[in-house]
Amino acid sequence: MPRPAAPWRALLSSNIQTLACPTFSLATVSNASGAAVPHVRTIVYRGFYGELPVTQYNPNPGNPGYSSDLIAFTTDKRMEKFNHLGGADGVPLSSSPSAGNNNVEACFWIPPSTGNPIIGKQWRIRGKCYVLPRDLDSNDERAENTKAWLIETIRKDGGGDGEQFDFSREYKAHFGNLSPPLRGSFRNPHPGAPKELGDQGLKSSRPIGDNELDEEVARANFRVCVIEPTRVEYLNLEGPSRTLWVPVGGEVEKIEQLEVVGKVTDGWREVDLWP
Numbered sequence: 130m131p132r133p134a135a136p137w138r139a140l141l142s143s144n145i146q147t148l149a150c151p152t153f154s155l156a157t158v159s160n161a162s163g164a165a166v167p168h169v170r171t172i173v174y175r176g177f178y179g180e181l182p183v184t185q186y187n188p189n190p191g192n193p194g195y196s197s198d199l200i201a202f203t204t205d206k207r208m209e210k211f212n213h214l215g216g217a218d219g220v221p222l223s224s225s226p227s228a229g230n231n232n233v234e235a236c237f238w239i240p241p242s243t244g245n246p247i248i249g250k251q252w253r254i255r256g257k258c259y260v261l262p263r264d265l266d267s268n269d270e271r272a273e274n275t276k277a278w279l280i281e282t283i284r285k286d287g288g289g290d291g292e293q294f295d296f297s298r299e300y301k302a303h304f305g306n307l308s309p310p311l312r313g314s315f316r317n318p319h320p321g322a323p324k325e326l327g328d329q330g331l332k333s334s335r336p337i338g339d340n341e342l343d344e345e346v347a348r349a350n351f352r353v354c355v356i357e358p359t360r361v362e363y364l365n366l367e368g369p370s371r372t373l374w375v376p377v378g379g380e381v382e383k384i385e386q387l388e389v390v391g392k393v394t395d396g397w398r399e400v401d402l403w404p
Contacts, residue, residue, distance in 0.1 A: 132282065133395040135198045137361045137374045138177070141252055144239045145174060154236040155202075157213040157258075168213055172235070175201040175303065178355045179283045179294065184306045188339050191302035192294050194286045199355040200235060200254065203303055206352050208320050211260060214354065218262040219271030220278050233258040235356060241367065248366045255360040255381075261353045265296040282357075301342055303353045309336035315347035362402075369404040 145151050151174040159166050176182045179195040204210055206218075215221065215231040232255070239250040262272040265279070276296065283291030304312060313336045318328045337344050360381045361374040374397045375381040382388060382398055391400035 132198070132284065134196065134284070135358070135361075135374070136394045136397050136399060137363065137372075138198055140363070141237070141361075142177070144250055144252065145237065147239060147242065153252075155258075156234045156236070157210070158232070159209075159213045168209075170210065172202045174237075175203055175306065175353075177201065178279075178353075179291070179299070181299070181302050181306060186308055186339060187302060187305035189298070189302050189305045189342060191299045195283050195291065195294060196286070197283045199282060199357055200256075201303070201353060201355050203307070204260070204352050204354055205315055205320055205350050206260070207350055211352070214258050214260055217271065218260050218352070219269075219275040220259050221271070231258045232256075233356060250366065251364040253360075253362045253364075254356065254358050256356045256358040258354055258356045261300075261355060263300060263348070263352065265300075300353060304348060304351050305339070305342050309338055312337035312342075312344075312347055312351075315350045316344065364404065366404075371402040371404045373400045373402055374398065375400075 152171050153174055155170050155172045157168045157170075159168060177197050178199040178201040179192060179197045181191040181201075183190070214233070221231075235252075235254045235256075237252040237254075239252070240246055241249050259275065261279075262269065262275055265272050265276040267273075279296070280291040280294065283294055285291065285293070316331055316335075316337075318324075318331050322329075331346070337347055342348075359376060359379060363372045363374075365371070373387075373391075375385070375387060377393055377396050377398050387398055387400055391398050393399075
């Protein structure tokens with residue numbers, strides 16, 4: 130049975146729509162020689178997975194009539210970020226040692242439309258981040274596990290789950306939603322490699338047109354990532370007010386001892402906090 134829409138989702142979506150450029154900060158942690166090393170990046174928000182926004186570049190729409198609570202963005206599999214998110218495509222199996230390496234926090238800042246520029250709204254969203262396999266129809270165990278999880282997570286308008294969702298079409302649509310120069314960046318030389326080492330025979334900085342969306346080199350490196358929220362905090366400095374949502378029965382609810390406070394709506398506990 131599909132999950133109902135999270136109670137915080139509509140408000141977050143309406144706030145993001147006010148941004149001229151919908152970006153957020155993404156915090157990850159990696160381990161280097163036994164020490165935890167933080168990393169923060171600016172990421173372009175690509176919508177909730179399953180309901181891809183329309184852009185002028187994309188001749189291939191995704192899957193209309195679906196929605197989810199998964200926050201989507203895209204990345205190059207060759208980047209350091211991939212290793213910081215667990216170093217493997219897909220949802221880890223319960224026995225996987227990388228299952229705990231993909232904890233992230235996303236932060237959206239929503240400035241006011243007028244008035245004091247520091248009196249805005251902030252969303253902090255903690256959760257698990259997964260790099261979706263390129264081919265979710267393969268027989269690979271992680272791909273099968275990821276597809277089964279997504280089918281249960283995605284909602285179909287009018288009732289139903291993601292059983293009929295076309296994952297290959299969604300992958301191509303996400304690639305098509307990028308501008309031609311950005312698509313071309315996925316066939317650049319290895320991100321972060323010194324230029325003195327050469328271009329590795331790759332055609333750097335050449336755009337990929339709307340009629341070239343099957344370009345193999347770029348698409349082999351291109352990945353869609355999703356964040357599954359496990360803790361959502363909204364701070365409205367105009368109020369001021371501060372609200373927290375956590376899944377009922379989840380680990381965060383227990384750790385923060387929230388079982389007997391707030392109210393419960395559609396599987397989420399909503400708690401008013403002091404600003």
